[in-house]
Amino acid sequence: MLANQIGYYSLILGLLLSVLLCSVSIKNFYDSSKQINQKVLSLSFLQLIFVIVSFLSLILSFINSDFSNETVFNNSHTTKPLFYKISGTWGNHEGSLLLWLLVLTLFIFLFLIKSREQPKKYRILTLLFQQIIIIGFFLFVLLTSNPFNYLFPIPTEGLGLNPILQDPALAIHPPILYLGYVGTSIIFSSSLAAVTQNYVTKEWGYHVKKWVLVSWIFLTLGIMLGSIWAYYELGWGGFWFWDPVENVSLMPWLTLTALLHCIAVLERRAVLTSWVIILSITTFTLSMCGTFLVRSGILNSVHTFANDPARGIFILIFLFVLITLSLGIFFLFHKENNKNPNNFFWLSRETSILINNWFMMYFLSVVLIGTVYPIFLDVITSEKISVGPPFYQKLIVPFLIPFLLFMSLGPRLKWIKSKIENKNSLIITFIISVMLTFFILKNLTTDLLFYTVLVSAAFFLFFTTLKELFIKKFYNISQTVAHFGFSLLILSILFNSILSSEIITNIKIGEKYSYNKSEIFFKKTEERKESNFNAIIGHFEIKDQSGKIIELKPEIRFYNQPIIITSEADIKTTLLDDKFLAMNLVKGNEYFNIRYQVKSFMIWIWISVLLLSLGGLMSLFKKRYEK
């Protein structure tokens, strides 16, 4: 009860502080002082504290199962384990918005501390732009999605959290993803501030790159966590489904990755200024669009918590205001830097970066069209359609070939003007890649030519980056590690899709199912009781071609609150492949529907994404290349 009050009033105080903060910093902007006023810092800190208090009190209500709070009532239950009571705080619409707000205020405070060497006016303007976003979200939370609504009479039991969300990976997925998503807000604010101050320079590039990296690392990890969760929890055995909700997180990732590379160019050559600004604005807009699409109930998924049209309209208007504001500022204030004309020599590192940037923009438009087109068609003609994975695969995969080649060659070029060095060793590497690919794939695939070219390109990147790692050791190691991770990612995804196999069948207890020398034996079932669910555990013995026997024990869980049946796949992971078995109940029949998959190199997909993020992390702690 008390926690509720505290939480609610802290939010209001936080909003009031925003207004106060704006007026103080505007005054500070025009006065003659060289440094930012200490008061601004303290106020920003205080605002962060208020949001933290509000967030903590919501967590407290969840821990205490205080059902006088509507959010808790809707999303919690007394029998839920403590861990999921806490994670339930952000497993719903209201709480997750509070988390947005927390990250927004956290990032601006960190920005203020970390940017002491930057010009005063630039810092204040960044703060002001960020406060516009913060005020918007305060209003959004307070007006349309207050997490502290009272319920009277107080219910004795809550409705419970969707069991599919009761999972360790999904408990940390939202906070990590949000750090990435909302982290882009600070890039947005500081880009706008830099444009108004005509400060889009090498120094600015260096300084803002750290923020881009932070967002990028968290976004990468956040997407990976979601993907891991989908892999073992949804029982489909895949890691990416081109589901609109996944696409929505991939889009800002693409622009953020492009931005990261452009800023590296900006940092050294002070070119591409407009492009950097446009990418910053786009990235944040896409993050906001993602929130809009997911929260408004237009897209259907686990992420859609409530279909309240008022919320959708609010975000839409807010989004519209932000886009107009940012574009207005961009066109009014932005001046191309004439000192450094955009002369790009065709063979240079920045040209290759630029080319791959355009490829990424192409990937972005494919994903955007595939995601948005069904929505538009529904609104205009009320025809219901969906765009399937073949659309994305057909349009994206072929273009990965030049993309990978540029990625292999680009980093070996010099800035400004270059010629290809060590031509011979590159050619040898390329020939090795092609031969290796050919021998591996010879008997594996029907579309040999296409896959040979594609996999060769990936191997080429793999070998060139690997060589770089050994020869140059610490020169630009962050970039090499990240690119190596990317090549590994593409390779493992490709081999995963080429080599994986799947068996789906309906089977009774005691039955055996045989297929080309392998055998699935359904031994028995056993039951298990937990506080919030009962489970049927299936015991399976699987004999593979070589006669090796493994045991897998998938579960079917019957959650009591809310009443939902989920299936927990059992997965045996080795370095070579994952053996994945999920079982489903079909209508109290004696038949169980099972899905057995051998997923090759599954673990390498996760490892390579970790390597990607590691590359980002290394770059974050790298010293500047000159000075």
Added chain:
Amino acid sequence: MYGKKVKLRILFLALILSSVILIVFLVLQSLKENVVYFQSPSEIKSLIELDKKKIRVGGMVKEKSILINSNEVNFIITDFKNEINVIYSGAVPNLFAEGKGVVAEGFLKDKNYFKATKILAKHDENYMPPEVKEAIGDK
């Protein structure tokens, strides 16, 4: 020198323009090929010509219609006006049950038979895909 620069720029613009046109064409083409339309059993009944393309059918799983053997699941999708028989061999989502909403993806064999290649999972007991809600309409 100046002439060369202008020429280069024109070449560059032409290159960009042609690649944009090519890409737009490509995207539209594959969008046309890969779009899956949603239809209700009644809409299928009123079809004049059978479509060879992949479609989605949605509605309710009719009570007492699920039949299972070792490699197939058979059931009937109804929108309470018309119904269609579905043959499916593949993994069944957990929330697939009689009297619940369902969306099946696959190909029409004729107006009464649908060969499903995928049954879409739902995440939530109370949640009903909007397509299905609309298909069932005034129940």
